[in-house]
Amino acid sequence: MIVYEYPFNERIRTLLRLEDLYEKFSFFLHQEHALQHHVALSTIFEMLEVAGRADLKSDLLQELERQKQTLLGYKSNPNVQIEALNAILAELDRTSAALMAAQGKTGQNVRDNEWLMSIRGRTIIPGGACEFDLPSYYAWQQRSPQQRFDDIANWFAPLTPLFDALNLVLRLLRDSGSTVKLIATAGSYQQMLQGKQYQMLRLTLDATLGAIPEISANKYMLWVRFTSQGGDMKPKSFEDDVPFDLTLCNF
Known part of the structure; x- marks a missing residue:
């Protein structure tokens, strides 16, 4: 079976695009070849382009709070499985707290890294990230797969609360x-x-x-x-x- 999804508005369209990018990022991050890690890093740059909307974080926080208040209304319903309800409420609280604690603009740590920004500037040019264009990047690609994995995971880490919130909102929407x-x-x-x-x-x-x-x-x-x-x-x-x-x- 194949599932096709169609968003009715721009907000959901943005969330679905970010979810798609996150799936690609996760796949290529967990590979070992330098070219696959190049795709993972390039995907982070794409995420920053899509997530550039300043209100995305506040939109997600508002939606998580709205879902929490809606679910709290079911607590008095005797037909509700209270353990399952409490579990999703706890997940909403954890996700909201982590997203609220995230400081600054989405991906600001990447934007503040001049080396990463130099790579980003070259990757938008077809074939622009060759070894003669970016020798320091080429040297980084010669590191061990674990070293590259750790670096990319650290650069992505500040984005994790945003994507946790995004995935939770989409999961609740699909279940609705x-x-x-x-x-x-x-x-x-x-x-x-x-x-x-x-x-x-x-x-x-x-x-x-x-x-x-x-x-x-x-x-x-x-x-x-x-x-x-x-x-x-x-x-x-x-x-x-x-x-x-x-x-x-x-x-």
């Missing part, structure tokens, strides 16, 4: 929706949303169908058009019926 089974007749599906605000939709379908969803949505209407790829990779309309699961998520 209820899933329904639908069929796109002749590869097309429309649904009126009647002005109701959603944050994100999740669409799950069988990978063996070869169908690819193109999603368009706003607060009034959702439209999914399925396509397929031929040998030339160009999309073409998918004419068969497509069964899929749809989850509309909203805090």
Whole structure:
């Protein structure tokens, strides 16, 4: 099964982009080759570009607090599993406290490092990080995999509270929706949303169908058009019926 996600607003779009970058960073950080560590470091620079919004930290803190207050309201409900509720409340408190304790602008420690900024300036140029452009960086790449790992992990460490908060918010958002089974007749599906605000939709379908969803949505209407790829990779309309699961998520 393949899960496709579609954000309804710019805030969720930013969080999903940062989550995607974090997954790439984590993968390449835990590899051993110097070229893989180069990708991990370059991904930190991309994170700083996306997370450059000054209000991202405050947005996450407000959302964590809002989720906490919402969940506290369930404490009096006799049908709630109190241990599970207390566990998520404790996680919200820990994540909020760590994010609040993070000082300065996101990634300021990287921006204050002239050596890292010189690398960042070269990596935006195609082929700009060659050994003759950055001999000191080339020398660093010759260090042991563990040394490079430790350096990159230390440079990323101040960003950890932000990404912990981001991952928690997205996890709560994904868990907020209820899933329904639908069929796109002749590869097309429309649904009126009647002005109701959603944050994100999740669409799950069988990978063996070869169908690819193109999603368009706003607060009034959702439209999914399925396509397929031929040998030339160009999309073409998918004419068969497509069964899929749809989850509309909203805090």
